[in-house]
Amino acid sequence: MKHDSMKNRSILLSLLGGFMLFCLVVGNVQSAPMNVTATVLEVCELGTIDDMAFGGLTPGSNLDVSVTATIEWRCSNGTSADVTLDDGGNGDRSMSGPGAASLSFELYKDAGLSQRWGDTGTETVTLNGAGMASFSSATVHGEVLHADYVAAPQGAYSDIVTVNIVIN
Numbered sequence: 001m002k003h004d005s006m007k008n009r010s011i012l013l014s015l016l017g018g019f020m021l022f023c024l025v026v027g028n029v030q031s032a033p034m035n036v037t038a039t040v041l042e043v044c045e046l047g048t049i050d051d052m053a054f055g056g057l058t059p060g061s062n063l064d065v066s067v068t069a070t071i072e073w074r075c076s077n078g079t080s081a082d083v084t085l086d087d088g089g090n091g092d093r094s095m096s097g098p099g100a101a102s103l104s105f106e107l108y109k110d111a112g113l114s115q116r117w118g119d120t121g122t123e124t125v126t127l128n129g130a131g132m133a134s135f136s137s138a139t140v141h142g143e144v145l146h147a148d149y150v151a152a153p154q155g156a157y158s159d160i161v162t163v164n165i166v167i168n
Contacts, residue, residue: 013044017042042079044165047072047135052142052161054105057149066113066143073136073165075129080168082126083138084119088159095157104148108141119164126168 050069057065075081085107087093094102107124109115116123117140125138 040076042076042093042167043132044073044075044079044081044129044167046163046165049072049163052107053138054142054144057144057151057152059146059152062146064143064145065149066141069140069142070137071140071163073127073138074132074134075127075165075167077129077131079129080126081129082124082166082168084124084164084166085117085140085163086119086162088161090159093159093161095159097157098153099157101153101155103144103152104160105142105144106141107161111139111141113141113143124166127165 021084049071052067052069054065054117071083073081073083087097090096090102092104093106094104097103106113107117109117117125127138132138
């Protein structure tokens with residue numbers, strides 16, 4: 001019986017000690033700062049890029065043919081980026097046609113067809129992002145000169161120009 005009494009006393013003291021420890025922890029409030037951080041990254045992406053289709057070219061028309069296409073883009077707010085257009089798969093802004101035939105074209109930043117849109121220096125288009133919520137657009141103006149297609153063999157011509165968006 002003495003052994004049971006000692007055992008009960010030991011259990012009671014353990015419970016009482018645990019309760020007191022619980023009271024001390026709960027009763028002693030400590031504060032410490034927790035830093036909360038985030039970084040909004042510079043991000044740009046291209047959206048829809050229209051094909052540029054010059055359509056049927058009539059050699060007897062004596063007309064240069066101009067068309068437009070649209071490039072959609074968006075960048076995180078405050079991000080500056082350049083949109084570049086390379087010289088196409090042939091490397092010289094020419095479309096491949098029947099046999100070894102080719103047909104030259106040019107791409108411009110302006111409707112007056114005076115500012116070439118390329119992939120270096122002042123030929124690029126610099127954009128400033130307004131946020132990723134919606135796309136903005138830029139117009140590419142393309143031209144095929146009559147002098148270039150007047151003697152071209154009849155048939156289909158094509159090339160692929162790569163559009164890049166490069167964060168500054």
